[in-house]
Amino acid sequence: MAHDRCTGCAACFSACAHRAISMKYDNEGFEYPYIDTSRCVDCGLCQIVCPVIQYSNKNELRNDFCDIQRGYAARNVNIQQREISSSGSIFPPIAEWIIDKGGVVIGTAFDDSFNAKHQVARTKDDIVSLQGSKYLQCKADNTTFKFIRDELRTGKYVLYSGMACQVEGLKSFLRTDYDNLYTIDLVCMGIPSPMVWQKYLRTFFGNEHILHVNFKEKSIGWDSFCFYIRTDKREYKERGMKNLYLQSMFKSWNMRPSCFRCPFKKRQRFSDFTLADCWGVYKKIPEINDNKGLSSVIVHSKKGYNLWQELANKIDFVEVDMDEIRAGNPYLVLNKQPIGNRELFYKILNEHPYKAFQKLCIPQENNIQSIIKKIKRLFV
Ligand SMILES: Cc1cc2nc3c(=O)[nH]c(=O)nc-3n(C[C@H](O)[C@H](O)[C@H](O)COP(=O)(O)OP(=O)(O)OC[C@H]3O[C@@H](n4cnc5c(N)ncnc54)[C@H](O)[C@@H]3O)c2cc1C
Numbered sequence: 001m002a003h004d005r006c007t008g009c010a011a012c013f014s015a016c017a018h019r020a021i022s023m024k025y026d027n028e029g030f031e032y033p034y035i036d037t038s039r040c041v042d043c044g045l046c047q048i049v050c051p052v053i054q055y056s057n058k059n060e061l062r063n064d065f066c067d068i069q070r071g072y073a074a075r076n077v078n079i080q081q082r083e084i085s086s087s088g089s090i091f092p093p094i095a096e097w098i099i100d101k102g103g104v105v106i107g108t109a110f111d112d113s114f115n116a117k118h119q120v121a122r123t124k125d126d127i128v129s130l131q132g133s134k135y136l137q138c139k140a141d142n143t144t145f146k147f148i149r150d151e152l153r154t155g156k157y158v159l160y161s162g163m164a165c166q167v168e169g170l171k172s173f174l175r176t177d178y179d180n181l182y183t184i185d186l187v188c189m190g191i192p193s194p195m196v197w198q199k200y201l202r203t204f205f206g207n208e209h210i211l212h213v214n215f216k217e218k219s220i221g222w223d224s225f226c227f228y229i230r231t232d233k234r235e236y237k238e239r240g241m242k243n244l245y246l247q248s249m250f251k252s253w254n255m256r257p258s259c260f261r262c263p264f265k266k267r268q269r270f271s272d273f274t275l276a277d278c279w280g281v282y283k284k285i286p287e288i289n290d291n292k293g294l295s296s297v298i299v300h301s302k303k304g305y306n307l308w309q310e311l312a313n314k315i316d317f318v319e320v321d322m323d324e325i326r327a328g329n330p331y332l333v334l335n336k337q338p339i340g341n342r343e344l345f346y347k348i349l350n351e352h353p354y355k356a357f358q359k360l361c362i363p364q365e366n367n368i369q370s371i372i373k374k375i376k377r378l379f380v
């Protein structure tokens with residue numbers, strides 16, 4: 001698998017029964033599978049379960065899976081839950097529905113060092129740590145997909161929520177369509193490097209004990225969200241668009257190379273629900289936008305639609321045209337284009353992380369403002 005195609009979904013790592021595959025970090029801090037040829041028996045299973053290799057072989061199946069496809073602008077009526085979530089908080093009511101059925105929910109949480117990892121929620125209280133977008137790639141493991149398979153085989157309801165490449169990886173790994181499996185994927189511009197995130201934390205909060213991180217704090221409004229960190233020494237809050245780490249994401253430098261060539265950004269997906277921020281559409285439906293979080297939701301399958309109908313008293317929603325969702329949220333179907341200077345960014349990051357963030361990741365508007373200031377100075 002070419003380096004710039006592998007998404008790090010870990011389906012191959014999970015499937016290899018001979019323990020021939022391990023995941024190793026590259027110099028940008030992304031994990032990739034490596035094969036120990038002394039253990040490999042050439043069975044070919046890792047290629048069979050790879051969702052990138054198998055993508056186009058499954059087009060027909062994927063189209064059949066998407067047997068309903070309806071779009072909504074939606075928000076959770078529970079305002080406390082919505083405060084914690086990144087968008088309209090649609091994930092928690094779906095997760096609670098699964099827990100009420102005696103099922104388990106698997107999503108992404110922070111560990112004690114603020115790395116992202118898979119975590120299982122068995123109670124409604126457990127769901128809280130899965131809420132909120134963590135803008136860094138989840139650690140690859142070879143236990144989560146196997147755990148999900150084992151739970152499904154006992155007949156339990158399971159909800160898996162992840163990026164589209166992870167959902168496709170899971171479904172490829174399972175190779176069976178389980179009625180008791182529900183999946184959520186997210187619209188994404190791409191997934192950032194955990195190494196860049198840790199360098200950011202060490203550079204700007206190195207002497208502090210970090211207690212809480214929220215990439216999309218909504219106190220000044222969901223549409224102009226803040227980046228928020230609480231440490232043992234202070235509370236740090238700044239507009240998301242000004243934050244240097246998020247700028248390294250908006251500029252595309254910290255993104256996984258596969259995200260520039262992602263095959264999964266399509267209307268047809270193997271997930272029951274696709275969730276996103278309701279950018280664009282919300283201006284047309286002010287009646288449900290209170291600027292505390294609004295989601296675009298695409299329900300792909302009949303199974304998902306049946307669940308969705310049972311949430312009617314927990315979610316306010318308005319049905320919207322799929323083309324409007326797509327117009328407001330182009331990364332549903334389009335890949336972000338890489339911006340130059342990536343090599344320079346990593347080179348400087350390794351030697352002088354402070355300089356890499358401070359000099360290269362300043363927001364564009366600041367650049368323009370500084371040019372205007374320089375021009376003004378010439379005339380004064
Ligand atoms: C890396 C990334 C990029 C995104 N890019 C966009 C974008 O360009 N446009 C857009 O409209 N929306 C984007 N989103 C999605 C958006 O931020 C919200 O996650 C989504 O709208 C769901 O909101 P919610 O309020 O319903 O969920 P919440 O209640 O906030 O729950 C968040 C869900 O996301 C999952 N999750 C969080 N972090 C990760 C992670 N690192 N990897 C896998 N799953 C994770 C959690 O398990 C949980 O299920 C992105 C999300 C991520 C993680």
Ligand code: SF4
Pocket residue numbers: 015016017018019020021035039040041042043044045046047
């Ligand atoms: S070919 Fe089979 S044994 Fe070899 S790495 Fe792939 S899954 Fe493992």
Ligand code: SF4
Pocket residue numbers: 001005006007008009010011012013033049050051052053169
């Ligand atoms: S299965 Fe996933 S991790 Fe393995 S090669 Fe394919 S994309 Fe990469």
Ligand code: SF4
Pocket residue numbers: 007163164165166188189190191256258259260262263264265
């Ligand atoms: S763009 Fe999103 S779905 Fe595609 S490879 Fe990157 S993280 Fe995965």
